[in-house]
Amino acid sequence: MENLIAALIPKNRYGVLLRYTASLAIVLIAFMLRMAMADTLEAYPMLLFIPAIFLSALLFDHGTGFFATIVSALLAAYFFMAPIGSLAIGWAAAVPWSLYVLIGFGVSALTEALRRTAEKLHEAERHQNLLREELSHRTKNDLMMVISVLMLQAKGLKEKEARAALDSAITRIDVIAKAHERLRGGGEQGRVAIADYLEALCQGLGELLRDVRPIAVRVQADALDVRASEAVSIGLIVNELVTNAFKYAYPDNGGGTVQVGLQRRQDYLELSVEDDGVGCPVEVSSGLGTRLVRLLASQMGGAVERHAMEKGCRVAVRLPFAVDAGA
Template identity: 30%
Template sequence: MVKNLKKQLICTIITIFSTLFSYAQIIDLNRENPYKKVFVDTDNFGASYLDILEVALPKIKTDSIKFSVLNDLAYYWHTRNLNKALSLTIQGLKITKQKKDTLWHGKFQITQGAILLRMEKLDSAFFVLQEAKSKVRKQDLPKLNTELGYVFERRGLIGKAADYALESLRLGEELQDKRAIAMAYSDLSNLFWKQSKFDKGLEYGLKSVALFEEVGINDLDYDFTLYVVGNNYLALKKEEEALKYYKHAIAIGERYGFYNNLSDIYISLTDLNAYLNEFEQAALAGENAIKYANLLDNNFMLMRAWLSLGNAQNLEGKYLSAIESLQNSIRIATVDFGDNYYLSQAYNSLGRAHAGNHDYQEAYAAFAQYDLLQSKVFTAEADERISQLQTKFEVAQKENTIKLQETEIKKQKLRETLIFVISVMLFIVLSLIYFAYQNIRKKRILLQQQNKEKEFLLKEIHHRVKNNLEIVSSLLALQSAQITDEKMVSLMLHSQNRVHSMSMIHQKLYQRNNLSKVEMKDYFVNLSQYVLDSFGNDNRISLKVDMEPLEVDIDMAIPLGLIVNELLTNTMKYAFPNNKKGEILINLSNSNKNDYSLNFKDNGIGFVDNKASEGTGFGTQLINLLVSQLGGFIKKNNENGASISIQFSFEKTA
């Protein structure tokens, strides 16, 4: 007895200190930010966090902090007691109206809409939420649209609910609000699950979980998302994965007292255990679902809890118990229940229970209600379903085996007809695809032929241009042979080299597959060798083209070839007097897409001012004009010989 008293005393002391510690963590009026918002700024609290907020509320003097605490109290009480949550919300609406605080009045209306929705007052919830739209800030709209989506989901209008979820997603992305995006993904996951698109539902659910975990707060919506992911896994027959998510969701729900989520999860656990033929576990889960729904005083949860229990009893073969449970579910739903999806499931299960109990007339009536509700949710072909049920009812009533066989024969003929029609349509589609493919193939062959013809013509043009330039070069050579003036001979040689440098460009083009690009390294090597040969200096001058292979456009290659030709010519004439041996280095590179650098260096005597008068200056003028044409500039260096660097940017114009 004494030991028990000691244990109780220790537990009480621990609870008191834990509560005080949690209070200090959440509310501290001496801090600059006195309220660490629950599930946003901190999750360092236990199941008593609502009690902590209620104790602190009267002591808070600042309106904005008071409204924030009161709104959180109202919102999170709706996970435990809807009536108390509504009472707190009305208190907040009254105070904010007195203070003429429109923004906070709108926020309390969002909370009010969430509570009214769960109290089955869908029209009132819709009206309040619509009124709040013009009062709140843009960052509050994702949550408002989420609640509006729930209203239409509860009405069975899944398409309209999806529109609001997508609007929440758009706003979340625009505001870069990860939590809003996560919530939108969660809603879409749930809607896809209701539409039996489980792979898509799982995809969006896992996206939502990842974003919630990135934010790092285990709140009500994260808990709900775990449950939705579990539902999709269960529908895909991945029971172990589903159970893992359900257990995680239960742990959070029990820690914070999220009765609505706990009821949801136990409903799904009832379905899971029944599917695994663990009927005792299914019954316990169903009882827990009903318990939490009653604690919350939420007919929507209670209706679904009885539905899940009825489904489990159907699978176990306890049809009378199933009928009783399912009738409880339908009775709780009432006429203006709104959610045609779950109500249709209840009638479907009730029909199966009656059929299992050989009460086919009642089964027919239940299935008729199911089809009617399904047509509202999914626009299914209700008449065909009712006809099938009517046939089954008549067969069971009259025990007419012949009639059943005739029906099966008709179905078989219908299937055969359908298969034939599909086969014909498939043949037509495949034929069209084949003819389209043949047409495309013919066009492709024609285009290839045309391209080859154009490529041949271009190569022929480059070949003829090269030949014409070679003729000009030869004419210059013949002309120079008739001239005795050394200066004129030199000028003719220079002109001959310039023409040859251009002809080599066209020769490179028609010898390559690429008719618009010239590979400059090989071109510089050939051009340099030609110039050295023309001056008879190939043995005493060592030339190196130090660069990676680089392809450039023809509009850039021609001026570069002329520049290098002029530089080589000047070097041969002036850099190595008295048959002095020397070295020449050429390099072309590009640092990025359009920026290029041409570097030319020799180890000769360098730039000498008094030598400037020896030439005509035309070569230097030509180089400057060509560099200007390329949009570049020249840098000269006179250390250890002459060094010239040309920097330019080149972008081909249309």
């Protein structure tokens, strides 16, 4: 609601003449609508002026709301209240007319208070988003520095296993860095456009892992915004599954296509990584990558399923997806 009010409020404060002229125009529009509906609203001579008062106070200030109240009260007294064509209000109409003026003044004052509150909330949210973006930028830079240090460390190692372990750590940190790179403000915490994030992530993984092998990585993901923490978990799962596909699906420098998918299915997300390689065994070794995938899925309340296909292997991860977690 505050975002709608903030969108209606003019960015600049207009001059007195323009504010009061615009307020008069709003009241006259309400007056013409009331004239057009004279038979329907005969018993409610001032009903359509209430929105005009609210809009004048919302767009400008309580002064224009007071002005709209007075002008509309005079118009109602002259054109719609007995005796018609005179400002001499009868005793029967004096009490409701006076109440209308008091209510109009009250609406104007409350509307301006609402307006100021909405402006403060909007400004606070904007400031919070700027702080979040700054924090995300610094975090990403720190992570990139860690990656650089680990890469230098890996180059100096001769043991293949130690170097492979550092390379795996580097790719996992890079997954987190990419999420922070695409973080944007919104809600209680930042969100990430998951389709663009996975596209960038898989492009980087393909360039890193394929060497000279003709292996393509394709991504087909729904356009969704997810929380940053969820994006990191999804990215880490994709990282492990795509890395495993490159390692085991195409032996002897074979080639093929690794297909990454993320689709929304009612109240859950279906994340899948599918290859057209040599297939997958029924029994899966409990390596670090496999354990990490199952742990991340479990933390998100999801489950992992592996399916052997006629050609290749498909791993599907089913993750809960709340309605307010996406765009």
